[in-house]
Amino acid sequence: MTKRMLMMLxxxxxxxxxxxxxxxxxxxxxxxSAPKPFPQTVSTLKVVPVEWQPQLASVGTVTPFxxxxxxxxxxxxxxxxxxxxxxxxxxxxxxxxxxADADIAQLHALQASAELAATVLKxxxxxxxxxxxxQAQVDADRADLKSKLALAAQQTAMVEKKTIxxxxxxxxxxxxxxxGQFIHAGDKLVSLQTIDPIYVNFNVPQKQLAMLKVNQxxxxxxDAFPGASFAGKVNAINPLVDTSSRNVLVQAKFANEKMxxxxxxxxxxxxxxxxxxxxxLLPQTAITYNPYGSTxxxxxxxxxxxxxxxxxxxxxxxxxxxxxxxxxxxTKGLTDGQEVVTSGQLKLKNGTHIVVDNxxxxxxxxNPHPQEH
Numbered sequence: 001m002t003k004r005m006l007m008m009l010x011x012x013x014x015x016x017x018x019x020x021x022x023x024x025x026x027x028x029x030x031x032x033s034a035p036k037p038f039p040q041t042v043s044t045l046k047v048v049p050v051e052w053q054p055q056l057a058s059v060g061t062v063t064p065f066x067x068x069x070x071x072x073x074x075x076x077x078x079x080x081x082x083x084x085x086x087x088x089x090x091x092x093x094x095x096x097x098x099x100a101d102a103d104i105a106q107l108h109a110l111q112a113s114a115e116l117a118a119t120v121l122k123x124x125x126x127x128x129x130x131x132x133x134x135q136a137q138v139d140a141d142r143a144d145l146k147s148k149l150a151l152a153a154q155q156t157a158m159v160e161k162k163t164i165x166x167x168x169x170x171x172x173x174x175x176x177x178x179x180g181q182f183i184h185a186g187d188k189l190v191s192l193q194t195i196d197p198i199y200v201n202f203n204v205p206q207k208q209l210a211m212l213k214v215n216q217x218x219x220x221x222x223d224a225f226p227g228a229s230f231a232g233k234v235n236a237i238n239p240l241v242d243t244s245s246r247n248v249l250v251q252a253k254f255a256n257e258k259m260x261x262x263x264x265x266x267x268x269x270x271x272x273x274x275x276x277x278x279x280x281l282l283p284q285t286a287i288t289y290n291p292y293g294s295t296x297x298x299x300x301x302x303x304x305x306x307x308x309x310x311x312x313x314x315x316x317x318x319x320x321x322x323x324x325x326x327x328x329x330x331t332k333g334l335t336d337g338q339e340v341v342t343s344g345q346l347k348l349k350n351g352t353h354i355v356v357d358n359x360x361x362x363x364x365x366x367n368p369h370p371q372e373h
Contacts, residue, residue, distance in 0.1 A: 039311075039352075039353040039354055039355045040344060040347045040348060040352055040353070040354050040355070041344065041354070041355045041356075041357050042297075042313075042341045042342075042343060042344035042345075042347075042348070042354050042355075042356060042357070043341070043342045043343045043344065043356070043357060043358050043360065043361050043362065044299055044339050044340060044341055044342060044356050044358065045282065045283070045286065045339070045340055045342045045361075045364075046337070046338070046339050047280055047282075047334050047335070047336060047337060047338045047339070047340060048280075048336065048337075049278040049279060049280050049336055050278065050279065050281055051276055051277070051278055052276065052277065052278070052279045052281060052324070052329070053272055053276045054272070054273050054274045054277075054322055055270055055271060055272055055273065055322075055324065056204065056208055056211065056269075056270075056271040056272075056273050057268070057269065057270055057271075057324075058202040058203060058204060058268075058269040058271075059202065059266060059267070059268060059269065060200040060201055060202030060220065060252070060266065060267045060268075060269045061200065061201050061202070061264070061265070061266055061267070062198060062199070062200050062261050062262060062263055062264060062265040062266070062267055063198070063199045063200070063201055063263055064170075064193040064194055064195055064198060064199070064263045065194040065195065065196070065197050065198055065199060066168055066170065066193070066194040067170075067191070067192070067193045067194070067263060068167060068168075068191070068192055069188045069189075069190075069191050069192075070095060070164065070166070070167070070188075070189045070190050070191070070192055071185075071186055071187060071188060071189060072096070072098065072161075072164055072183055072184075072185055072186070072187060072189065073161050073185055074098070074158070074161050074162065074185055075182070075183065075184050075185055076098030076099055076100075076162055076182070076183060077098060077099040077180065077181070077182050077183075078096055078097075078098060078099075078177060078178070078179055078180060078181050078182075078183060079097050079098060079099045079179070080096065080097035080179065081095070081096055081175070081177065081178075081179055082094050082095060082096070082097065083095055083172055083190075085172065085173065085174040085175055085190075086171065086172060086173070086174065087171070087172050088169075088170070088171050088172075089166045089169065089170065089171075089172060089192075090166065090169050091166055091167070091168050091169045092165045092166060093165060093166045094163055094164070094165055095164050095165060095166055095172075095189070095190065096163075096164040096177070096189060097162070097163055097164075098162040098163070098164070098183075099162070100159050100162035100163075103155065103158050103159045103162060104159055106155055107152065107155040107156060107158075107159055110148065110151045110152040110155050111152050113148045113151075113152075114145065114148035114149050114151075114152050117141065117144050117145040117148045117149075118145050120141050120144075120145075121138070121141040121142055121144075121145050124137055124138050124141050125138055125141075164189065166192060167192070168192070168194060169194060170192045170193050170194035170195070171192070171193055171194075171195060171259070172190050172191070172192055173190055173191035173192070173193070174190075175189060175190040177189050177190070193263055195256055195259055195261070195262065195263065196255070196256040196257055196259060197253050197254060197255055197256055198253075198254050198256040198261050198263070199235065199251050199252065199253055199254075200220055200232065200251070200252045200254060200261075200267050200269065201249060201250070201251050201252075202249075202250055202252070202267075202269045203242075203245070203247035203248065203249055203250070204247060204248050204250050205246065205247055205248075206241050206246045206247065206248055208273070209237075209241075209248050211273040211274065212234060212237055212248075212250060212271075212273075213234065213237075214234050214235070214236065214237065215233050215234060216233065216234045216271065217231065217232075217233055217272070218231075218232060218233070218234065218252055218269060218270065218271040218272070219231055219232070219269075219270050219271075220232065220252070220254070220267040220268060220269050220270070221267065221268045221270070222261070222265055222266070222267050222268070224260075224265060225260060228260075230254050230256075230260075230261065230267075231254070232252045232253055232254035232255070233252065233253060234250060234251070234252050234271075235251045235252055235253035236250070236251045237249075237250050237251075238250070238251075252269070279321075279329045279330075279331075280329065280330040280331075280334055280336075281324075281327045281328070281329060281330075282296070282327065282328060282330055282340065282342070283326055283327060283328075283342050283361075283362045283363065283364040284323065284326055284327065284328045285342055285343055285362040285363075286340055286341065286342040286343075286345075286362075287318070287320060287328060287330075288345050293317050294317065294318050294319070294320055295315050295316060295317055295318065296315075296316060296318050296330075296333070296334070296340045296341070297313040297314070297315050297316075297340065297341040297345055297348050298313065298314050298315075298316050298334075298338050298339070298340055298341075299311055299312075299313055299338075299339040299340065299341065299354065299356075300312050300313065300314050310353065311353065311354045311355070311356065312351050312352060312353055312354065313341060313348050313350070313351070313352050313354055314350055314351075315348075315349070315350050316333055316334075317333055318330050318332060318333030318334060319331045319332035319333060325365050326362075326363040326364050326365050327364060327365075341354070342361060342362050342364075343361070343362050
C-alpha cells in the first residue's frame with residue numbers, strides 16, 4: 001500500500017513539473033513573438049565644443065548725467081519766457097523773468113538810504129578829526145551804514161531771484177507755464193536734463209560682483225533702435241548691497257552725441273566677463289531639470305539591421321553653467337562627439353528605442369529676437 005502511494009505521488013510530481021515546464025516554454029514563446037515597443041521620434045544634436053565669450057546680461061534704466069526740475073524760490077508773476085520747449089540751453093541762460101518792479105523800487109530806496117548813511121559817516125569822521133563829535137557817534141554811523149548796505153544786498157538778491165536761469169547746460173522739457181501766470185515758490189516750471197554723456201544704471205547679483213571693475217567695457221541695446229548697440233564703460237559700482245535682493249547697483253557711462261538715448265528708457269546690458277573659451281552649448285530644451293539634478297538623454301547606437309542602426313537612449317546627469325539666449329553651457333557630464341536628444345524627452349526612459357527626425361528642431365539662437373506677427 002505504501003509503495004502504491006509513493007508511485008502515485010511521484011506521478012503527480014512529474015505531471016506538475018511537465019505542466020510548469022510547458023507553461024514556461026509557452027510564456028517564453030509569447031515574449032519572443034511579442035512585437036518590439038514602437039520607437040519614439042525625437043530630434044538630436046551632436047555635441048561639439050564652440051568658442052564662447054561668457055557674458056553678464058542685465059536690464060538697466062537710462063538716467064541723465066544731470067537732471068533737475070527748474071523751480072522758483074519766490075512767488076511772482078511770469079513776465080517773460082525766454083525759451084521754447086525742447087530747446088538746448090547753456091548754463092546761466094535766462095529761462096523765466098518774473099515781475100520785479102516793486103522789488104527794484106524797494107532796492108533803490110535801500111540803496112539811497114545806504115548812500116545817505118555813507119555821507120553821514122564821512123561827515124562825522126571829518127568832525128571827529130576836529131573833536132566836533134564823539135567816537136561813539138562815528139561808531140554808530142559806521143554800524144548804521146553796514147546795516148543799510150546789508151539790507152540793500154538782501155534786496156539785490158531778491159531781485160536776482162526774480163530772474164530764473166539754467167543751473168547747467170542741457171535740454172529743456174515741455175513747460176506748462178504761460179506768460180502772465182502767477183507761480184508759487186517750489187512750483188515745477190520746466191525740466192532740464194544733461195543727456196550727453198548719459199548714464200545707465202543696472203543691477204548685478206552679488207556672486208558676480210568680483211567680475212566687475214571700473215572702466216570695464218560694456219554694450220547696451222534698446223528696442224527703440226533695433227539692431228543698434230551703444231558702447232560704454234562702467235563708471236561706478238555701488239559699495240552697498242541691497243539686502244532685499246542681494247544685488248549691487250552698477251552705473252555705466254555712455255557718449256550720446258546724437259542724443260538718441262533718453263532718460264527713463266530701459267536698456268539691455270551685455271557685459272563681457274572672463275576670457276573666451278571652448279564650451280559645450282546645448283539648447284535649453286535638451287536639459288531636463290529635476291529636484292535630484294539636471295539630465296540629458298544620450299543616443300546609443302546598437303546593431304545595424306537593414307542598413308540602419310538600432311538607436312536607444314541613456315539618461316545621464318550633467319552640470320550646467322551660464323545661459324545665452326536659447327543656449328546653456330554644460331560644464332560636466334558630456335564629451336565631444338556625443339549625440340543628445342533635444343526634444344521629445346517626455347516619452348523616453350533608459351533603453352527606449354528612438355527614431356531621429358531633425359526636420360523640426362528647437363530654438364538654438366544665442367541672440368534671439370521677438371518675432372513679429
